[in-house]
Each structure stands twice: as structure tokens, then as C-alpha cells.
Amino acid sequence: MLQATHLTKTYGGIAAVRSVSIELKPGEIVALVGASGSGKSTLLSMLAGLTDADSGDVRIQGERIPGPSEVLVPGHDAIRLVHQEYQLMPNVSVRENITYALRFFEKNYRDFRVNELLTLCRLTDVQDRLPRQVSGGEKQRTAIARAIADKPAILLLDEPFSHLDLPNRLIVRDLLFDLVRSESTACLFVTHDSSDALSIANQLGILRDGRLIQFGTPTDIYRQPATSYAARMTGLVTIVKAKHLPVLGLPASDHPETLICLRPEHVHLDDSGVEGQLRALFFKGSHYELEVELSRYVCLRALSTRNDLQIGQRVRIRVDEKAVWKLNR
Numbered sequence: 001m002l003q004a005t006h007l008t009k010t011y012g013g014i015a016a017v018r019s020v021s022i023e024l025k026p027g028e029i030v031a032l033v034g035a036s037g038s039g040k041s042t043l044l045s046m047l048a049g050l051t052d053a054d055s056g057d058v059r060i061q062g063e064r065i066p067g068p069s070e071v072l073v074p075g076h077d078a079i080r081l082v083h084q085e086y087q088l089m090p091n092v093s094v095r096e097n098i099t100y101a102l103r104f105f106e107k108n109y110r111d112f113r114v115n116e117l118l119t120l121c122r123l124t125d126v127q128d129r130l131p132r133q134v135s136g137g138e139k140q141r142t143a144i145a146r147a148i149a150d151k152p153a154i155l156l157l158d159e160p161f162s163h164l165d166l167p168n169r170l171i172v173r174d175l176l177f178d179l180v181r182s183e184s185t186a187c188l189f190v191t192h193d194s195s196d197a198l199s200i201a202n203q204l205g206i207l208r209d210g211r212l213i214q215f216g217t218p219t220d221i222y223r224q225p226a227t228s229y230a231a232r233m234t235g236l237v238t239i240v241k242a243k244h245l246p247v248l249g250l251p252a253s254d255h256p257e258t259l260i261c262l263r264p265e266h267v268h269l270d271d272s273g274v275e276g277q278l279r280a281l282f283f284k285g286s287h288y289e290l291e292v293e294l295s296r297y298v299c300l301r302a303l304s305t306r307n308d309l310q311i312g313q314r315v316r317i318r319v320d321e322k323a324v325w326k327l328n329r
């Protein structure tokens with residue numbers, strides 16, 4: 001449906017996006033994850049036809065989307081971009097902000113659809129307030145309601161969860177699920193938070209310094225990250241050189257300088273394992289995150305549900321050999 005090929009954008013010598021190719025299909029949620037400055041917003045804006053690419057192009061159903069310098073009204077009817085700052089009209093109500101997106105529709109349908117959107121986005125109670133009189137989550141939902149009002153084929157979202165508390169994140173998440181299911185909308189959102197990306201997206205892309213360095217399903221990227229950056233961007237991880245494998249109680253490697261990564265759920269407290277010292281303990285509600293020091297150079301991240309652990313205590317750990325993953329860099 002939406003296909004970007006070799007998109008490149010440079011700002012005064014700084015390459016913000018470098019030859020990124022990506023495809024978005026109906027009913028699919030794609031997340032792009034990257035550190036601050038990795039080019040997420042620039043890429044999103046080019047995909048929406050709101051920023052000129054230096055080279056490469058964006059096509060929808062094969063038709064090229066012109067950049068803003070080529071047209072009077074930038075963008076494309078089938079594509080909506082929800083910005084981080086929401087960009088709501090400040091002097092009209094939540095309801096009117098949404099209604100504006102439907103101004104070309106017949107009044108009966110417009111009223112029906114606005115009411116439907118208010119319910120869907122849980123905004124009915126605040127519909128008559130101005131944007132400054134509602135919470136961040138309500139503003140975010142108003143921006144999404146406005147963007148999806150006329151059922152665009154493609155929804156692009158810039159950091160849709162960044163200012164939201166957990167209940168609001170869940171509302172927005174369910175909203176996106178509903179949309180892709182009921183309207184077959186294609187969604188792409190950018191984020192620097194791996195947990196949203198892993199749990200919501202069907203496909204995940206990792207952006208680094210403007211390059212799409214890995215693209216695949218969340219499970220594949222989580223389990224088999226290409227690089228240490230991809231590993232860190234997708235969750236808690238321990239990365240060490242393979243020469244330290246014997247310290248973990250595992251067989252030595254023929255490639256001692258290779259980097260290996262291990263997710264914490266594959267490191268178990270087990271009396272038959274190697275000994276270390278508990279350096280840190282973080283309560284996470286359902287479990288604890290631990291840091292276990294095995295040597296001066298090796299400190300492993302682990303998870304446990306045990307309640308009797310104390311910092312400084314000696315513990316034994318066992319590592320799943322099968323879960324050790326070699327990184328390219």
C-alpha cells in the first residue's frame with residue numbers, strides 16, 4: 001500500500017535519514033524504534049509527504065506522493081500524521097476539533113461520525129472543553145480521533161505514547177488495534193520505548209543514525225538482534241565478549257572477541273550454577289530485575305520473583321546456553 005524506496009534527507013551536512021526503504025500494508029502496525037536524533041520524525045514526515053526527500057520516493061498504490069515543494073497543499077488524502085504536539089486548534093472545543101476534519105461531509109453523517117469517534121476515543125465527557133482544559137491523554141486521543149475521522153488508509157503517529165500514563169497508553173493501544181481490525185488501516189508509529197513497540201506492532205524497524213538497520217517481527221528482533229544497538233533498543237540485555245562465556249558457566253568460544261547478548265529471562269537463579277554477587281535489585285511489581293556480578297568484567301542482568309533477595313548477597317546463576325545470541329557488532 002505505502003512503499004518508500006531509498007528515502008534520504010540531509011540537513012546542512014547532517015544525514016537525518018539515509019536510504020530507508022520500507023513498506024506498509026493494510027491492517028498492519030509497524031513500529032520504528034530509535035534513539036533521539038535517529039531520524040524518526042524526519043522519516044515520518046517524508047512518508048506523509050510533508051518533507052521533501054533529497055532522493056528516493058514514497059508511493060501509495062504505486063502513485064508517487066509529491067513533496068511539499070511540488071504542490072500547493074502538501075500531504076495525501078489517504079495519509080494522516082499525528083504529531084507529538086497534537087496540533088489541535090486551541091480556541092475551539094474537542095468536539096469541534098474533530099468535526100473540522102469532517103467539514104466536507106453531510107451534517108447528519110458528520111454528527112453521527114463525531115459521536116462515534118467521541119465514544120471510541122472515550123472523549124464524550126470532555127467534548128465541550130477547549131484543548132487546554134483537557135489532559136495530555138485526552139489531547140492525544142482528540143488528535144487521533146481527528147486524524148482517523150474520515151477513515152484514512154494510513155495513519156502515521158509520532159511518539160503516540162510518550163506523554164501518556166499506563167491507563168491512557170492502554171486506551172490508545174486498543175484504539176489502534178480496533179482501527180486496524182475494523183478498517184484495515186495501516187499504522188506506523190515511531191517511539192523510543194521498546195515495550196510499546198514490542199507489544200503493539202506486527203513489524204518492527206530499528207533506526208540508527210538515519211539508517212534502518214533491522215526490520216522484522218518483534219519476536220525475531222528481540223531474540224535475534226543484529227547489533228548491540230538493536231539489542232539495547234528492544235529491551236533489557238547483557239552484552240559481553242564471547243571470551244567471558246566460561247565465567248557464565250558456558251563452553252569457551254572460538255571467536256573470543258565476538259559480542260554476545262543475553263536477555264535477563266534466560267539467566268536463572270539456580271544452586272547448580274556459577275557464583276556471583278547481587279549488585280542491584282529493582283522491584284518491578286510482578287518481579288525483580290537483578291544485576292549479578294560474576295567477575296570484574298561481567299555483570300549479568302536477570303529476573304526473579306523471589307522476595308528474599310538482598311543486595312550484596314552471594315547467589316548462583318545458570319545461563320540458558322541456547323539463548324546466547326551472537327551480535328554482528
Ligand SMILES: Nc1ncnc2c1ncn2[C@@H]1O[C@H](COP(=O)(O)OP(=O)(O)OP(=O)(O)O)[C@@H](O)[C@H]1O
Pocket residue numbers: 011012014015016034035036037038039040041042043192
Ligand atoms: N529542520 C531541521 N533542520 C536541521 N536539522 C534537523 C532538522 N530536523 C531534524 N534535524 C536533525 O536531523 C536528525 C534527525 O532528527 P529527527 O527529529 O528526525 O530525529 P528523531 O529520531 O525524531 O529524534 P527525537 O526522538 O529526539 O524526536 C537530528 O540530528 C536532528 O538534529
